[in-house]
Amino acid sequence: MKIRTMKLLVKEGTNNVIKNKLMSFASIMTVVATLFFLGIILLIAINITSNIEAMKRDLEVTVFLNVNVTNYQRAEVLSYIESKKEAGIISEYRIETKEEMYQNIKESLNDDTLLEGFSVENTAESFYIKLVDPNSSDEIISQISRFEGVNNNNGIGYGKDELDKLEGILKIFNYIIMAILIVLMIISVFLISNTIRLTVFARRHQIEIMKYVGALDSFIRWPFIVEGLLIGFMGAVLSFFLTSQAYQWLQGVINVILTNLKLSTLRIMEFSPVAIRMFIIYSIFGMVIGGIGSLLSVRKHLNV
Amino acid sequence: MIRFVDATKVYSNGVVGLKNLTLRIEKGEFVFIIGPSGSGKSTFLKLIMHEEVPTEGEVYVNGYSVHDMPHSEIPYLRRSLGVVFQDFRLLPNKTAYENVAFAMQIVEATSREIRRQVPLALGLVGLSKKAKAYPDQLSGGEQQRVVLARALVNNPAVLIADEPTGNLDPKTSIEIMNLLEEINQRGTTVVVATHEKSIVDAMKKRVVTLEHGEIKSDVKKGSYFDEN
The missing domain is CATH 3.30.70.3040 (Alpha-Beta Plaits)
Known part of the structure; x- marks a missing residue:
């Protein structure tokens, strides 16, 4: 694909997001919610694992x-x-x-x-x-x-056996959470695909014309994929911000409680060491959700 | 150029679109496809554009085997065709110029090519002065001229028009037809489906009459009622 064509397609996709403010907002919010939930669960898991590791080292x-x-x-x-x-x-x-x-x-x-x-x-x-x-x-x-x-x-x-048992229980817990996450992701994929379906529907006329003039499928598909990726990414950024704020607040509160309970061997980790990793995970998940959502909604319209 | 060999199209609901149609349209011809509603005109055009594929038989267009071609080649077949519709199908949020330019962007033309070709195409259809107008600021005839410019801007070998004058008054219809003839004289093969007899009679071109999906008559320099 040529660079000027890519520019054109990215512009079209961005315009779609802007023109369709309300639905874009709704989709971004579903991504925010999904990723926020995902992030909190990930952070809990990271904390549990690091605490168990620390406890094991102290055994x-x-x-x-x-x-x-x-x-x-x-x-x-x-x-x-x-x-x-x-x-x-x-x-x-x-x-x-x-x-x-x-x-x-x-x-x-x-x-x-x-x-x-x-x-x-x-x-x-x-x-x-x-x-x-x-x-x-x-x-x-x-x-x-x-x-x-x-x-x-x-x-x-x-005390290792006790910790091993605890870890075993946590593993099962992790599987359940993973299942919930997958369901959540599927839901948000469908919500996004519905949003984009609206833009596809609004532009079915244009898609038809494009096909008669001989546009390649990729040419028709990309603006919508760009739209999905953009929605996913914006949701990821917003959700990352919310997660980091919520986490840092909770971290302070919980650490105070742990100290008061004389459980100071247990610590809630700082956010900054995992921040970059979390941001990358958020962006990838957000964009995957958005991308799949848009692919689902355009697919049907290309079969002419 | 366009060749149908024993082509049959039966739709999934059992309706027969075309029945064992064999027809040849040579390069540079101007052909009217006429017949009442349901006679197979639309099916004929749809098969040329690969909007439908024949249930049986073969269809060749500009060197492509339409009856048996991979999905990925369809865009290239369509780039060799210019298409004009009864209902224009312009993008309402783009100007006349942008609508024509859009057809070139889709085939990844350079902006230099676009700047050169679009004014030429608009000039050919006599709309240079309305380049900046939006479709709703144009009359029906003017909109159809924009569609013609869009269909021609990529220099297709074949121009296909489905009831191009269906929404136009008689005077404008004749203007559009004259334009089609001019385009034809520049070397483009033109295929027009219509049921407006006055136009067909006036033009004295090859006329293929369809009925129930079959060719009823095929007359050089014919008129609408040649079969009678």
Whole structure:
């Protein structure tokens, strides 16, 4: 296609949007609503995933030694942990001595009478291990539990299973949301195709003339596609603006609530790091919705 | 130029448009297609323009096999034809000049070609002075002249006119017909479907009479009632 023809077709499409103000506005608003919903869901998903990842990184494998562990048994466990650290499987670990544990228990009970008959000698030393990859926990736990000095009754603690379950539920939740989104997109495609059908109808005369003079299908189709793309893009820009405003407001509110609930490990992410990605997603989705909508409405009129 | 070989058109509702029609129109001819409503005039023109395709038989127009051509070639067939309608079909929001220029934009002519060709075409139909008028500011005859200019501006080999004088008074009709004759003398093949006998009688051209989708008569320098 020649450049002057492209100019002409883009101009025609833009004129369609301007001439058809009310319907264009209605279509842009459907795109805004669809993308706003899409964006909020995406942002929720991004936040949940990043929080779960952060929680996983903070997870520690807790290994309790037996109360009467021998020095040899203790050294065995320690050298195992050291070797795994060198192999890059364990990122860091810390040791809680008997005294520290006694103090911790004392503090948490806050009542010395309950500690009668309970001394530092009754407590056990423990290791807190952080893993590079949380998914390697099963292997580490099974290996470490084989050491004689490790107290298997008190168990080796790790919260990964709970997080995995949570993730599983969230996955199902994601599928449901995706289904809703697809339905929403289909609805907006039809709304846009109806809008453009009106312009097509208003210009059926012109389309007919164009065909008799020998216009290529693409020549007839492009102004309407331009119209659809433009509606989609304008909806995307508007929706992006609304989403970013709403998100930034919500982010502040929710972060305050989380801090007050002492859940400060959970954070709502900043908008700016994802802004460009969100804008690209919005533009692509908006223009795809608009483009498909317009293709649907012109198709019928080309078969002469 | 235009050749129908045993062409039959039966519409999906069972109506027979054309029945085993065989006809040849040579380059540079001027042919009237006449007959009462339902005789097959419109079907004949529709087949030439590939608005319809024959159910059976063959139709050749300007080297295209209309009965068997890919969808993508239809625009090129139509570019080799100029079409004039009874109801003009001008774009109301464009001036006479723009309406003619539009036909050139569609075939991706350069703006230089457009600036040169459009005034020529408007001059040929005698409308140079009304180039800036919108269709609703023009009389019926003037509008039909714009349509003629639009049909001719891309230099088609064949001009097809479907009842071109149907909405015009007798005097204007004769003017349009004279214009068609002039166009024909410049080398364009002209095919006119009409049922206005005075015009046909006056022009003394080849007359093909259709009835019930068949050729009833085909007379060189004929008149409307030659069959009687």
